[in-house]
Amino acid sequence: MTKPLAGPQTLLRTLNARAILEALARRGPLTRAELMGETGLSRTAVTQVLRMLEAGDAVASAGVDRATRGPAATRVSLHPGLGFAAAVHVDHTAMHVSLVDPTGAVRAQCDAALGHVDDRAAGIAALIAECRETVQGPLQHVVVAMPGIVTPDGEIRDDQGPDGGAFRTALIAHVDCPVHIENDVNLAALAEAESGAGRELSSFTLLMIDEGLGAGTVLDGVLRRGAAGIAGEVQFLPQPPLPIGVPVINEDVVHDLALLHDRDPADQLLVHLDACGEGNDAAKAMIDELARRLVIVAGGVTLVIDPEAFVLAGHAAHPCFVAAVDRAAEAVSHLLVLRFVTSAFGHEATMVGAIGQAAAALRERSFSRFVSLGGTGAG
Structure with a gap:
């Protein structure tokens, strides 16, 4: 008799957790039954993974669904404590910042004229700080879209060559969280690939x-x-x-x-x-x-x-x-x-791409948090 394929339970739970978190990011608050339909997981698997995700502050209760027939069911959503990411677009004349949650919803926006190139890290940080005055929660990640050549390790090239990562280092010091830099046209292409x-x-x-x-x-x-x-x-x-x-x-x-x-x-x-x-x-x-x-x-x-x-x-x-x-x-x-x-997005394609990458970084953080639990609480 052929034995069924099997693997480490922690890996299986991690994959199930990713499926649930992606469903919540895509659809918003869902009941356990809706999560079963979205992911194809059994009720037992959904219940076990949700228990672990709640322990890791990755998901939280989002009220009761009374709109459907039958007994009221509790909805769950991504935890508000996952915080926000900043999507930044720096063009030749201005800086644009959008604060997004893990679902990709924009929660705050700010714009300002581009100052001196040597002060752009401080200018971006100030604009992010202005946006954060209207939302509650930690800043977890920053994605910056910029024109010109961006090397795979995040350096920005100009006519004088790489900047040695000086801009990213300065911005990290200001915002105290990871910073990812990407070429503006590349982010526009990602936006079109994902939803355009x-x-x-x-x-x-x-x-x-x-x-x-x-x-x-x-x-x-x-x-x-x-x-x-x-x-x-x-x-x-x-x-x-x-x-x-x-x-x-x-x-x-x-x-x-x-x-x-x-x-x-x-x-x-x-x-x-x-x-x-x-x-x-x-x-x-x-x-x-x-x-x-x-x-x-x-x-x-x-x-x-x-x-x-x-x-x-x-x-x-x-x-x-x-x-x-x-x-x-x-x-x-x-x-x-x-x-x-x-x-599909015209002049907004770059910012749409930056927002998508910022939200993805937040979700990846929640996946990593679950993995760091090592399957604690699994049955």
């Missing part, structure tokens, strides 16, 4: 235009950062007749194109996009050139990794730009078929 335009795609590359053009690629459900964190720096891909190393799309390019087409070079890209949408021929010519450059970048990426589609985000998701990309892609369709879809 990339959710039904096996692979995709997100192309975002902000100050410049950046990419984030998800292959087989995994974000690809590259060995040194430079995957996605597509604005420096060679594109004749441009000299090697010259950005394909950035503020300087927009400035030069505006001069070429007799438009105000001081205007931001969004102004030209809106003018294009209103039928201005000069603005349309500018956007057509930018779209042509983006499509050439997409073609190069396709020849290397062949993603199922490209997700247009940031300014690239503007309706006038999307239409220009479609025209440019059609012009080369006899050589290479490229598929483009529009971001």
Whole structure:
């Protein structure tokens, strides 16, 4: 007779605990019967794991369900003592902070202009402190989205090279909790993969235009950062007749194109996009050139990794730009078929991704707390 597969009970309880905590994070307060339906676990297993999670302050009672037929049942939820995480987006002009709970719900938001680069850690910490004045509970984790190259170990690269982790070290000292730094476009790609335009795609590359053009690629459900964190720096891909190393799309390019087409070079890209949408021929010519450059970048990426589609985000998701990309892609369709879809979150994609990662970090903390109990209280 074949013996049933078996494993350490502590491992099994840990897996069951993860399933229950994820269900509570996804659905909110649930009864034991609802948890059984969500996880497929038996009533005994749910009861045993909930007992341990309550002992570890990972879950708590959330009142009684009197809305359904039959005897009233107690609901449980993630413990409020799990606290909050801060999702931070630092762009070229401002800082944005959202405090989130383990379910991903935003509990407070604050914004401020970006100060001197040397003071950004203190500025972010002050903004987080301002948000915390409106909520109760400990700050457990901070996720920071930033433009530029972020190495796998959290260093931020600029023209002078890595910062040696100085920014993250300074921020940790201010907030007294773990800090995770990620590239802003990568977080936007994660947002699209989890709940946006990339959710039904096996692979995709997100192309975002902000100050410049950046990419984030998800292959087989995994974000690809590259060995040194430079995957996605597509604005420096060679594109004749441009000299090697010259950005394909950035503020300087927009400035030069505006001069070429007799438009105000001081205007931001969004102004030209809106003018294009209103039928201005000069603005349309500018956007057509930018779209042509983006499509050439997409073609190069396709020849290397062949993603199922490209997700247009940031300014690239503007309706006038999307239409220009479609025209440019059609012009080369006899050589290479490229598929483009529009971001589900637009300019908010990066913050949506940061919020998702911050909430996931909080949930992981609750899983780790359960594991540290070592199955105490298990029957």
